[in-house]
Amino acid sequence: MKTQMKNMTAQNPLRRKFLKDSTALMGGLVIGFYLPVKGGRAYAADAPPKPAQPAKQIFPPNAFIRIATDDSIAIVVNKSEMGQGVYTSLPMLIAEELEADWSRISVESAPVAAVYNHTAFGMQMTGGSSSIPSSWEQLRRVGASGRIMLIRAAAQQWGVPENECHAENSQVIHAGSGKKLSYGKLADAAAKLPLPDNVKLKSPKDFKIIGKATKRLDTPAKINGTAQFGLDVYLPGMLTVLIARSPVFGGMVKRFDATEARKVPGVQGVYQVPTGIAVAASGFWPAKTARDLLEIEWDEGPGAALSTAKMRAEFLALAKQPGDVAHKDGDTVQGFKKAHKSVSAEYEIPYLAHAAMEPLNVVVDLKPDHCSIWTGTQMQTMDHAMAAKTAGLKPEQVEIHTTFLGGGFGRRANPRSDFVIEAVQVAMAVALPVKVVWTREDDMRGGNYRPMWADHIEAGIAKDGKPLAWKHTLVGQSIIADTAFAGFLIQNGVDVTSVEGAATLPYVIPNLQVELHSPKNEVPVQWWRSVGHSHTAFVVETMIDELAHLAGKDPVAYRLAILPADSRYRGVLKLAADKAGWGKEKLAAGHANGVAVHKSFDSYVAEIAEVSLENGKVRVHRVVAAVDCGMVINPDGVRQQIEGGIVYGLSAALHGAITLEKGRVAQSNFHDYAPLRFSEMPQVEVHIVASSEAPTGIGEPGTPPIAPAVANAVFTLTGKRLRRMPFDQENFA
């Protein structure tokens, strides 16, 4: 339909943006200002930067700033925006040192290029709550370099010494004469200057932007419907593709009949691809209708034998067997002999789906010599390489456009590039631009879950109540095994992400041994917000709570008594206890508080949860959180992330479980895998510990403490220890 096509062009934000940029470029209005390799020369450019060489120096090659003649400044952000606020916090780092007018800052997502690699991981990716810590130094240096070059350009133009000039609010000012030039007027000259050698960063006391609560730059687009997520990309002539994948992990198509499916109006074709049967149609609805009509016989393979009940029994049995030693202090055998009292417990923790609100999707436009991909990915470098390999193209023939991510939580950083490889395979089969859409059911049943765990902990205390011995055995699949990360994240047979938060404890425990079993099976597993911490905080912090009760001590006082005097855990624990009125404020009848404290991604978070029982189920009314994440870039961003981390963890603690029967995932959608709903939302207060330490992670650390805080509160209320997640399988009525 002609009118529709026209409409489509007009409505396509990508297209609109392209036109806008082209128009601007043709009018010569945009002058790129990129900061290049140290020692190289800056250059003015009117096109996106070319991939640069990887760099070893602290200040790497850059292509982060673009100043236009109208004084608008675009910051190219090399991290994916999935809600964690990097499209605001990273520009703040640059703008601070650049002395930029914050009101004129906008954001562009970076293309895939080595210049945009993560400073610690050596690849372009977003994860591990590391965007701020890894960019803190780098992006401030980028901004400061830009400022120095702009001042130099102005000083040269005026014929005055540089040290008589300063920059503020996107202008260079000569104090003596009162002369002023805006950045837009200086960008062209500045871009021709060599990169400065001596870049001095501001003292934190001079910060004007860093540390101030700052509104998110992406909010306007996210409240008027214009923010573009992967699912919102429409290309001319593009087909929507749904794939029927095996109902069992590892299963393959034996035979299929698409006769009825092909009859659905709008269906363009049905193709066998490595992951299943792909239906390509004019839109989602015909593709879905046709997919429902496919008749497929599967060769299910060994995955068909998987059942959660059986796995749980096997895991729990393994938890009592010696495993690979992840950590050993002292001698636990002797420690338990000397213990005054001891306790042991086993824990059951299920698989979890990430269940981001935006189901997975990828748009691929594959040509014989080029491949353009639009998707919300957290893992650009690997996806880029795997797409090129799959399509048989050179890396420079492949480009990835990172859209907004409708939630990531780790799922969009697949170490096997599952969703991107599959979409390229589909594009190769269909030979037209395609959008591969996962339905909610596909997404929920698509594996790559947080691993299921069984743990066993035995702990003993001395006469004074302090811990004397601690033996912890963990059983769960390795996320890292068989991935490119195995080389540095599996040490002496132990996946360090499996035991993070458990292998070393903040508390003084003279005899400690932690062992790990990493059984293998067909269920693909993956990092899920806070990775290993998502389960280790629960088992460790509920057991510490048990020890406090065994010792007859208050849980907060007990923790403070067994934390070293210089521990940063103390600050958040005391702040949370103080703000929650721990032990002072009287709670409503039938309510109780519980506490937990945990460090993850180098940040410390204590949470105190107030709970009651409603109709025999746990109800959380209030959570008081205290966080120490070093220096804070955007306080409101920190609050958002702790609020979000709590809700994500609470959803899992109360309701989350993926289970299998005959190899099939029992859950399919939000009715049987229930995230926390509005009416279940507790009040959340976030308190930030003032700090002059370097900033640490914030996207994930809010998640780990909530489950143990709630479980500990339930114990105080009912005397029952919750050692199985989720908690809604317990009925207190």
Next chain:
Amino acid sequence: MITLFINGKMTKVDADPNTPLLWVLRDHLQLTGTKYGCGIAQCGACTVHLDGRAVRSCVTPVSTASGKQVTTIEGLAETTLGKTVQAAWQEVDVPQCGYCQSGQIMAATALLKENPHPSESQISAAMDGILCRCGTYNRIRSAIQMAAEQSGGAK
């Protein structure tokens, strides 16, 4: 051909009458602000207004929208109330990933239209069907209360 009135404009679409309104908005008209989240009215990301009332467009056949006024997030700012709600969302800085926010805003606006001064429990009841995985619920509550206050109930 089905005749629709979307954001005040008449549009004709050539679609199977059983096609959910969501996919007509997205795939036929590229009104992509309305989101797909679950397809079974469990998450509310697809919420639009049909004659002023909030409906889940993922389970609303396009045929039932025929001849009725459909408002999507793209057309919300046409009304004073819609503008007020969006301004409150901006002021509270509600979104994180943002994917659910169109649905949240549409549901909140429908609530305030029907009930200019909702109580805490009325807000919870009206918003309970709209999921957010990023944890913005408390900010949503604040924004709704702010919008209620600012619009003063005058519609």
